[in-house]
Amino acid sequence: MDCTAAGCLPTYIVLGAGKTGTSSLYGYLSGHPSILPAVQKQVHYYKYSYSSGQKWYRAQFPPASSFSESASPPVIATGEAAPGYLPYPYAAARIRADYPSLSVKLITSVRHPLERAFSSYKYTYLPGASGKKSGYVVPFATFLSAELDFLESDCLSPGGLAELAAGGEAYGGPAEIRPRHNVVQGCYELPSASAAKAKRAGPGGQWAGIKAEHPDAILNAGAEYLTAALVGRGLYSYQLSWYAGAFPKDSLYVICSEGLREDPAWEMERLGSWMGIEAGWGDWGEIVKVGAFNVGGGGEGYTKVTEWEKAGQVGLHDVAEMGLGEELMARVREVVRAERARLNEMREQGLFWGEDCGWE
Template sequence: MATPAELIQKQHEEALSLLSIDSSKYCPCAERLNHGELPLTTKRSPTANQPSWSSRVRIDVTPLQEIVREGYNVNYHSNEKTSSSNTNLWHPVTAAQHNVSVCRPSHDQWGIGKIVLIFCDDFLQQCYHFPYWQMRADIRAAVQPILDVLGIQVSQCVRLLLASLPPQTTIPLHQDSGEWVHQTHRVHVPILVPSPEDILFRSGPDDATLQRIDCHEGHVFEINNAQRHAVTNGSSEHYRVHLILDYMDQPFRLPPVVLTPGEVLYQTRRSLNRVCDQGSRPTPSFMILGAQKAGTTSLYQYLTQHDLVIPAKRRETHCLDWRWDEKLKTVEQQREWCQKFYHTEELYKHAACLTGDSTPSYLLDSRRVIPRIQAIFNWPLRFFVMVREPVARAESHYAMVTSPVGTEAQLKTRGVEWRNKSFWQVVQEDLQQMHDCGLLPHWNVEEGIFDANVWKEFSGSAAEDQAWSLYLERHVLLNTGSYGLLARGLYELQLRSWLKTFRAGQFLVLVLERDLADTESIHRTMQRAWAHLGIPGITSLDDTSAQNTREYKSFVEEENEEKKEEGGESSLGGTRMAKKEYLQRFFQPYNERLEQLMEQHGWGSHNWSYEL
């Protein structure tokens, strides 16, 4: 989160007071102590007795000074035009022609000049070598003594740049974040500092224990940049140039990407995006298909905490079902309509980022949605499917749809069809609809009796597929959520249509009770989810709370109790069977089929066990 301008100004004024020898708050430089290389473990698990910085050595930086001195003390961000030359490496025009322009929003806002030599994205997916580094032997020779005293190779360097801090400028207190921070050492080397006494560079575990670091030219020091640090250039006329270096303990795992002079890079949301890659990732990249009330909202919230995953303009787009515009006749028009629900124009520029939505009605409504995906999103999308023990899912679905609490739009979307019906009435309606479509030859609706022999012949047959298609055609409605109470829990049947159309590798099936049960399982699951999207994982989530939950009594148990008060257990036809057991018996064979499917594709076990 960006530091407010008024807070930056306050910190700047405080820093100027600390720089003033005449001030009672004057802050002298701390003693130079060489603690050697700071272990990376201190970034992940800091303790109070660990140093926050280490004075590594002092070296002669004259050769580098001679290369970068020209033009370092000029404000190129003002409206005044400045002439460029091939020897002025700071000039934006020269950099754009002979190096690669890098747009770094926060640094550019502060007016910081830069000469970028090596750079990586925040997730250490790629390391880029810039033309100045590749083509300028004099620059490499001038930097080599710094690498030598640190005892490292170029292959370990993932960021190497020179930064020119304007006069009377403060970079506020902050700590660096991102996956790269805990895997790299941060080294600073003052290169051009005409008045070191005007530089307040501080680092420490917290704001109360900051130490001022000596910024005389050639002082090679390492800081723990996962801790608090800030810098102020209190000079009224001179810029300050530091070489900033980030290196890993081991060589970077991939060969560097060598950039071409004149390229442009954008740094945003912890990603680096080459202009030449614009439009290479189509929108959207993924969809959470369902099932409704099985944790889809939570999964989406966890996914979009990743800096590379951009939320859609609305989580449930419904652009492929009830928001589909039948008046649009061409594929291009239909695609353009659906892409309006995402930040498509912005994402076009940033190929490292991706987006998707969570519309949990899609899983059941395969008859409409699949051909529309094939037509307008004809690239290898990634799909997520959340499943939940189907009796609990049905109760949660009924509770949501019949709840009087919600916005006008929410109440309208839920529909009114179930408002004056009991849970069990809705169950019986859905069973009758499935029966009438020929989907339940194995199940005696009145008696709750399962015929294993009929099931053996019917399960997976063409007759079952035809009956399922008829059910979808007749009973999967638009503009209401009041349908499919039990059908939405027939997960294998729903997945069957999708797996016939798309590769199994495009799907990740997750189980609410197993995969989003607690913080530990959520973190473990999200690593799988991000890998499914082809992006690096992150080590922590800001919020692992369950989303879109509500308190409600078990309708099955409540209605059973009402029947008991009337004289015994609930009667279903000629039998006496608890309603929960009735539903568990109904779902049991479907759950077994789902279990086999999940094991077949490496999605694990759902672990739903019924004591029948």
């Protein structure tokens, strides 16, 4: 471990994309006797608090005296999970700069992009969840359709916003790991010259048609960073490619959130052994019995645990409830198929550990 008088750097970091099961992942890891939690799940250092400095960051984790390789069981790991790291290439560059020996273990969970999008949408816009602003509540299908148009025409097209925003100030990292696509920032967030160049208003360009038709549409309710890119955040492969470029192949572990729902003990055993946690040191089966974290979102939902019996089909929504017509559903499936194929291609190149998530 990298410890100084100021404290220890985490041995693992969960790179969240938002709404992909990271609260459970962090909750289970923190439940193991060989892994100590941070002072809070969402330290957010590499996104919001980098200017606080590394001394501050080290103080977010237990001191060196808390770890011992000779204890029984050994206590050898600590870490944090943040929903906002994966989509931002500057987070990859910052993490790399903080770990010159590239020794940190990077874990991310990916979830069926449609389920992820609906979870974000519900969390922010549905009555009760949003309730923050009054106005026209844009149906999920309308958001999706507008975003798919935008992805095709402006964002992912050759020379589009995602490419234009790769590198440059938004990134700020070394040239050799410069991303080829910066989807979330480039297409949804930067009020940049690149957006103007592509003749979009940006940010919010994906909503141009919705704004014109419904001037009272609620667009920026609450966690806008989660909802501006309902589909874009689920294009994990583009985001993972920065980490794959910045770290050795065996530093990255990708877990399917569907696996974490269906057989959490097995998933955690596999992940634990990749992290160097030996089988006899703790009982993952017992640890995951606690339930599922952050089901249905809400406030600081990442600390909320729902017993498995009450959680129902965690992370599986009724497609009928989403209100997508056949044509839109077919478009979504095409995007999901392409994303699954890109992830599998990276996996086959040995870029990260994990399995095909089997998304349809």
